[in-house]
Amino acid sequence: MKTIIALATTTLLVNSALMQPAVAQRRTGNQYSVMGENEFQVEVQFSLFDKNNDGTTITNSAIDKPNSGIFKGAIENYKSIRADACRASDASIFPCNSGNLVGKYFFDDSGFLLLKNVDTTPLIVGNGDLYTQFIPNDPLFGGRDSIGYSIFKSGETATTLSSYRLDFLILGIDKDKAINDLSYILQQNLFTKSRVFKTDFNNVRIALGDILLQNRFEEDIKNIPEPQAITGVFVLGAFGIMSFVKRNKKRATKL
Structure with a gap:
């Protein structure tokens, strides 16, 4: 859970930097x-x-x-x-x-x-x-x-x-x-x-x-600022978090 929060926080920080x-x-x-x-x-x-x-x-x-x-x-x-x-x-x-x-x-x-x-x-x-x-x-x-x-x-x-x-x-x-x-x-x-x-x-x-x-x-x-570029970063961040959650679920199921 802590890792997920860390990933979400990182995504928000990157987006904030781009949305100057x-x-x-x-x-x-x-x-x-x-x-x-x-x-x-x-x-x-x-x-x-x-x-x-x-x-x-x-x-x-x-x-x-x-x-x-x-x-x-x-x-x-x-x-x-x-x-x-x-x-x-x-x-x-x-x-x-x-x-x-x-x-x-x-x-x-x-x-x-x-x-x-x-x-x-x-x-x-x-x-x-x-x-x-x-x-x-x-x-x-x-x-x-x-x-x-x-x-x-x-x-x-x-x-x-x-x-x-x-x-x-x-x-x-x-x-x-x-x-x-x-x-x-x-x-x-x-x-x-x-x-x-x-x-x-x-x-x-x-x-x-x-x-x-x-x-x-x-x-x-x-x-x-270019809205497409900012949206792209949001989408990439969301996909990254979702992929991380899925991988962890699979590991938990195997165990």
């Missing part, structure tokens, strides 16, 4: 503000992530095509917005006067763009997919190769929400990673180094608006 509380992990994301061609009004905002809400890494769905990439769910909270960026002429206006003037715009101490006159009722489009593509001999960059970034609404490819071009050769950026590695795109902040790409009445051109980093943030992710 969920370990909190974090995912990082960048929020961007896309300027209009007047170069002071923000027209679009979106966030870029390299992990889903459950912590799974967003991978390239077009791995069979080395010169293009599809990252489903990489874009979150895409919205059309109207807000004015804080510029040099706004030095006496709050919140602009609380920041630091860098180039044309005021940024806060964390390096994020300061906004004023923010529209409180933006048009929320939702989440989207990021498509990447190598573009050889791009006429928009004097015939140099470039990389195109396009954002589509999740699960849809009929209408492009917005498009950008990256002059990676001039900037010394790794072409393959800028196409196939979402973490690289996020960590190297490649959207702020890209240009807005527009088509107006069949006139393809690079727009004047900048893409500025609006925010960088982290969110908690909870990893839940």
Whole structure:
């Protein structure tokens, strides 16, 4: 009997060790503000992530095509917005006067763009997919190769929400990673180094608006222990105890 109790206790201890509380992990994301061609009004905002809400890494769905990439769910909270960026002429206006003037715009101490006159009722489009593509001999960059970034609404490819071009050769950026590695795109902040790409009445051109980093943030992710693994240990422990009891019964019968 003492041996049975010992076996049961051991099984419970092993299970308790496996059933540790969920370990909190974090995912990082960048929020961007896309300027209009007047170069002071923000027209679009979106966030870029390299992990889903459950912590799974967003991978390239077009791995069979080395010169293009599809990252489903990489874009979150895409919205059309109207807000004015804080510029040099706004030095006496709050919140602009609380920041630091860098180039044309005021940024806060964390390096994020300061906004004023923010529209409180933006048009929320939702989440989207990021498509990447190598573009050889791009006429928009004097015939140099470039990389195109396009954002589509999740699960849809009929209408492009917005498009950008990256002059990676001039900037010394790794072409393959800028196409196939979402973490690289996020960590190297490649959207702020890209240009807005527009088509107006069949006139393809690079727009004047900048893409500025609006925010960088982290969110908690909870990893839940695998229930199948824990159940398996319980079953194995139960079978072990049952087998031990049967063997002892047989010995007692023989005696």
